[in-house]
Amino acid sequence: MVSENKVELNKGLRSGYYDRTESSLIVPKPGKLLYRGYNIDDLARYSTFEETTYLLLYGSLPTRSQCDELTSRLVSLRSLPPQVLETIATYRDSHPMDALRAAVSAMSISDPDVEDNSHEGILDKGIRMVAATPAMVAAHHRIRSGLDPIEPDESLTHAASFLHLLFGEHPDPEDAKLIDKDFLLHAEHGSNASTFAGRVAASTGADFYSAMTSAVSVLKGPKHGGAAEAVIRMAHDVGSEENAEAYVESVIGNRGRIPGFGHPVYQDIDPRSVHLRADAKALGERKGQPKWFAIIEAVANSHAMRRRAKLGINPNVDLWSGAIYSLLNIPEDLFVPLFAIGRIPGWTLHLLEQYASRDILRPRLYYKRQEGPGVRPDGPAAMTPSRELSRARARPERDGR
Ligand SMILES: CC(=O)SCCNC(=O)CCNC(=O)[C@H](O)C(C)(C)COP(=O)(O)OP(=O)(O)OC[C@H]1O[C@@H](n2cnc3c(N)ncnc32)[C@H](O)[C@@H]1OP(=O)(O)O
Ligand SMILES: O=C([O-])CC(=O)C(=O)O
Numbered sequence: 267m268v269s270e271n272k273v274e275l276n277k278g279l280r281s282g283y284y285d286r287t288e289s290s291l292i293v294p295k296p297g298k299l300l301y302r303g304y305n306i307d308d309l310a311r312y313s314t315f316e317e318t319t320y321l322l323l324y325g326s327l328p329t330r331s332q333c334d335e336l337t338s339r340l341v342s343l344r345s346l347p348p349q350v351l352e353t354i355a356t357y358r359d360s361h362p363m364d365a366l367r368a369a370v371s372a373m374s375i376s377d378p379d380v381e382d383n384s385h386e387g388i389l390d391k392g393i394r395m396v397a398a399t400p401a402m403v404a405a406h407h408r409i410r411s412g413l414d415p416i417e418p419d420e421s422l423t424h425a426a427s428f429l430h431l432l433f434g435e436h437p438d439p440e441d442a443k444l445i446d447k448d449f450l451l452h453a454e455h456g457s458n459a460s461t462f463a464g465r466v467a468a469s470t471g472a473d474f475y476s477a478m479t480s481a482v483s484v485l486k487g488p489k490h491g492g493a494a495e496a497v498i499r500m501a502h503d504v505g506s507e508e509n510a511e512a513y514v515e516s517v518i519g520n521r522g523r524i525p526g527f528g529h530p531v532y533q534d535i536d537p538r539s540v541h542l543r544a545d546a547k548a549l550g551e552r553k554g555q556p557k558w559f560a561i562i563e564a565v566a567n568s569h570a571m572r573r574r575a576k577l578g579i580n581p582n583v584d585l586w587s588g589a590i591y592s593l594l595n596i597p598e599d600l601f602v603p604l605f606a607i608g609r610i611p612g613w614t615l616h617l618l619e620q621y622a623s624r625d626i627l628r629p630r631l632y633y634k635r636q637e638g639p640g641v642r643p644d645g646p647a648a649m650t651p652s653r654e655l656s657r658a659r660a661r662p663e664r665d666g667r
Pocket of ligand 1: 488489490491493518521522523524525526527528529530531574579582583584
């Protein structure tokens, strides 16, 4: 809490809890993450994206037949409705995240029950969205590259299908496994900025597509989902391990931020980054391209970042995912959309919780300006309310409640 004129400000809404959740537990230090009671380390090692989606949506890990059933539903919903494909084509020259935002919104056109915010209704819509987003991202990339979107192959897993839809070839199973784990590690993370945005929309009773579109929009920012893209751009700028120290010093000297470090909740290493670091290292070696790993590792080992690590500024989930995507030849501007594909189950779970709540999310802002003379009943005669109001209308609004 920050005190301003004796008013306690909860700056950035960072302290306290606004509700209860059964989604995930995030322990700031030592960094630990549980999805619905399951440690992310176990899920990363032994689970799959499909299984983890079931866990997030239904609250327990599935039996074999439950997982098969969800998987077949996801497979059957992979093809995009024509209106969504048309929307994507109109966004051909836009950032893939803009196209994804529009495509997510356009999914409402083919839903006869847009306003159905019941538990079952949101589950159905969420599953539909999980299934469709990889095809949206892949279709936009193919259209902007002058290629036709391709039909999904029903035999492939969610992650393998994404790579197939993107590149038009069946992926190396090892590559597909890495993307599967990457999606799983991005699937859920409490009330982060994009999830909160989705929850705010849901709290007003707006429909699922409006809430999902809000979440996707907010993920785009470089302080949130956009960091993986920024990391790889930084790696290009650094160029070689030897330059890392000077590069970090110059950014920090200008009070800049090194992307992929720091987190609104963790005061320790983000547990997801441990898995992604190991994957980025192994993948670089397997592909004969250890360069990205070496550069990013040199940034993390620079004096300035080691000093920050002592203050709780550590690698986050975005530090290594960009290196993995680059090594898999995924274009940089698809990094945030990949994060979004992974996060759909988590967003859906939070929307389920929010629609079940009666509370509208409506935090207040402290109004900083003094009361104007025109609105004081005892104000000078010259400052009648109507005069003051017409002056105020001529001024742009600055603060609000
Ligand atoms: C999936 C996700 O959304 S994870 C986050 C992804 N985002 C990034 O990786 C972008 C880079 N990181 C950041 O911008 C920030 O660390 C955030 C936004 C993630 C978290 O911010 P906060 O917890 O509010 O930290 P805050 O901004 O208060 O920083 C406190 C101090 O830590 C230091 N610091 C925090 N992050 C960094 C960083 N990435 N690089 C260098 N120094 C940093 C700064 O010295 C800062 O002090 P200053 O404001 O006087 O310069
Ligand atoms: O939790 C946050 O603030 C950021 C986020 O989405 C994540 O780390 O996955």
